Amino acid sequence: MLRVVVLGAAAGGGVPQWNCGCPVCRAARGEHPRLRSTQTSIAVSADGDHWFLVNASPDLRQQVLATPQLHPREGLLRHSPIAGVVLTNGEVDAVAGLLSMREGSPFTIYGHAKVLAILKANSIFDVLSETNVKRQPIEVDRAFEPKLPDGTPSGIEILPFAVPGKAAWYLRETAHPKGRDSEGDTLGLRIRDKATDKHFYFVAACAHVTDELTARLAGTPLLFFDGTVWRDDELIANGLSTKTGQSMGHIAMSEKGGAIESLAGLDIDRKLFLHINNSNPALMCGSREREIAERAGWQIPADGTEIVL
Ligand code: MLT
Ligand code: MN
Numbered sequence: 001m002l003r004v005v006v007l008g009a010a011a012g013g014g015v016p017q018w019n020c021g022c023p024v025c026r027a028a029r030g031e032h033p034r035l036r037s038t039q040t041s042i043a044v045s046a047d048g049d050h051w052f053l054v055n056a057s058p059d060l061r062q063q064v065l066a067t068p069q070l071h072p073r074e075g076l077l078r079h080s081p082i083a084g085v086v087l088t089n090g091e092v093d094a095v096a097g098l099l100s101m102r103e104g105s106p107f108t109i110y111g112h113a114k115v116l117a118i119l120k121a122n123s124i125f126d127v128l129s130e131t132n133v134k135r136q137p138i139e140v141d142r143a144f145e146p147k148l149p150d151g152t153p154s155g156i157e158i159l160p161f162a163v164p165g166k167a168a169w170y171l172r173e174t175a176h177p178k179g180r181d182s183e184g185d186t187l188g189l190r191i192r193d194k195a196t197d198k199h200f201y202f203v204a205a206c207a208h209v210t211d212e213l214t215a216r217l218a219g220t221p222l223l224f225f226d227g228t229v230w231r232d233d234e235l236i237a238n239g240l241s242t243k244t245g246q247s248m249g250h251i252a253m254s255e256k257g258g259a260i261e262s263l264a265g266l267d268i269d270r271k272l273f274l275h276i277n278n279s280n281p282a283l284m285c286g287s288r289e290r291e292i293a294e295r296a297g298w299q300i301p302a303d304g305t306e307i308v309l
């Protein structure tokens, strides 16, 4: 059995974002507290006792507090059910939560060599001593089975694959001055329970949908996909920022070639958007955009949503 908990569904900044007065953030602070959402991460377990996080969001502390499955086991003085963290990119909202995991419990960080190099180059991550916290490189198109802290296999197979994306935003001037992407910047994951062969896909950052990606995702029972913006220029159009979705490596939900259109008709049982920016009008219950997304079979999960496969 594969258990998945959506720890957070929001993009960088969360909902509401600390400095944002957009309609969604105002509603989340005021009359619609249910709109509140923490930054994207999921937790996955095959045995219900040991959990792997996909990305460690800056809201990790709050997410662990809200998720009983991730609390220390009764009777133990120091313990965490979190056995590892799989990083799919080096963005602040994917790695900053690692800094909240610095109290000496053993776990493993799995990341592409590129992302591990970012951690290595930033000495603040040295708070995670390598005696307790191993860093394990993962490669595109090479499946691996994360281990439990005692070295036994987890029963979960993870296949990382390349998806179109961008280097972390804060590296845009140095890593890829022309904004090009390259291997390792953005990973998608297929996560499979070895015992039951059940699987799902996590693709919470993706700049566009290629034929290769649709072929891969067709027929899957469960997909988490990039839901950052409704339309590519929405941050600019709303006067919030100068960033387009594409400049950050994110496809739009709507528009020609957007996620809703590109992933239609693929016989995917359950489709959920993750990494949803607070500017995205599909967050608003009852909005026209929400209706269009739902009619196309998409869900916008609340934090804490649990799915069993
Ligand atoms: C992203 O996902 O593209 C980043 O969170 C962008 C950013 O840090 O502004
Ligand atoms: Mn982000």
Ligand code: ZN
Residues within 6 Å of the ligand: 016, 017, 020, 021, 022, 023, 024, 025, 026, 278, 279
């Ligand atoms: Zn906002």
